[in-house]
Amino acid sequence: MKKKQRILNLMLGILLWCFSLLIIIPLFMIVLNSVKNVPESAVMSLKLPTEFHFENFLVVLKDDKLLRSFLNSFLLVTGSCTITLLVSSLAAFVLVRDRSKSNRFIYILFLLGLVAPINYIATVKVLQLLHIINTYIGAILLYTAQFIPFTVFIYYGFIGSIPRNLDEAAMIDGSRGIKLFFQIIFPLLKPVTMTAVVINALNCWNDFIVPLYFLNSSDKWGVVMRMYNYFSQFVSSWNLVCSVMIVTMLPIIILYIIGQKYLISGMTAGAVKG
Known part of the structure; x- marks a missing residue:
């Protein structure tokens, strides 16, 4: 019974993490693109910028x-x-x-x-x-x-x-x-x-x-x-x-x-x- 409960809790945790990624990934993309130059930001990818442009x-x-x-x-x-x-x-x-x-x-x-x-x-x-x-x-x-x-x-x-x-x-x-x-x-x-x-x-x-x-x-x-x-x-x-x-x-x-x-x-x- 405890093993079954652990499996259910694990599946629930994985499901919640998947739903969380729906919010985390777009937010992370916005943060990354905010410090890129114009050509790199136009791609709107999750790649790290070649140079950070905090200006x-x-x-x-x-x-x-x-x-x-x-x-x-x-x-x-x-x-x-x-x-x-x-x-x-x-x-x-x-x-x-x-x-x-x-x-x-x-x-x-x-x-x-x-x-x-x-x-x-x-x-x-x-x-x-x-x-x-x-x-x-x-x-x-x-x-x-x-x-x-x-x-x-x-x-x-x-x-x-x-x-x-x-x-x-x-x-x-x-x-x-x-x-x-x-x-x-x-x-x-x-x-x-x-x-x-x-x-x-x-x-x-x-x-x-x-x-x-x-x-x-x-x-x-x-x-x-x-x-x-x-x-x-x-x-x-x-x-x-x-x-x-x-x-x-x-x-x-x-x-x-x-x-x-x-x-x-x-x-x-x-x-x-x-």
């Missing part, structure tokens, strides 16, 4: 438009994630602590946001009526609306595991309302908060649709739209295109490395039935 990264980093796109993405990520965390954590806290029928209905509406598709035509009309289309605030609010359902969902499960005795003890000490939440409850939400930050930031940083339809000005584009522009600008210089890809990925990879230890605990707690 490719300096070439793309000297582009002022790329720096501007990084600042734009940072603004969109920071703004949307901050508003999403505040609104979602407060909403989830109220929905968990007061489980009335109306609040249960509101929670179900939040869950519908996880599966309901976005009507882009109606969204454009709403942003036009509010005079916030092609603006940072319009894009931030749109990202926030997209992220809130998932963030409420994972906060709801995590807060449900926090005993009410903490609330009662805090109220005895004089903490109530917003003060109780931010002094007692919110510090306990660090794992699920980091999970929400990593996932929402990843989705915002890599998003292509919102900048394409709702940010018509190229001065407001983020890094993904700018990278897309590089494909047409440097179509014959794949070494520079690959360098832009690496530079674009680095910030989100660093964020993931910082928050990875909280991802499993946060997602597991968020899956608890409330």
Whole structure:
């Protein structure tokens, strides 16, 4: 029986490694081609370069438009994630602590946001009526609306595991309302908060649709739209295109490395039935 289990574990390990190669090989190819010269990078092979050209990264980093796109993405990520965390954590806290029928209905509406598709035509009309289309605030609010359902969902499960005795003890000490939440409850939400930050930031940083339809000005584009522009600008210089890809990925990879230890605990707690 143990021998059979070992064989199954070995086969499973081999299968997982094969699936991993589907991600590792393309990523390794991009890294290699980012330090090649133009003729070698045009082949897009896995061969080592005859000479490493790290100056490719300096070439793309000297582009002022790329720096501007990084600042734009940072603004969109920071703004949307901050508003999403505040609104979602407060909403989830109220929905968990007061489980009335109306609040249960509101929670179900939040869950519908996880599966309901976005009507882009109606969204454009709403942003036009509010005079916030092609603006940072319009894009931030749109990202926030997209992220809130998932963030409420994972906060709801995590807060449900926090005993009410903490609330009662805090109220005895004089903490109530917003003060109780931010002094007692919110510090306990660090794992699920980091999970929400990593996932929402990843989705915002890599998003292509919102900048394409709702940010018509190229001065407001983020890094993904700018990278897309590089494909047409440097179509014959794949070494520079690959360098832009690496530079674009680095910030989100660093964020993931910082928050990875909280991802499993946060997602597991968020899956608890409330």
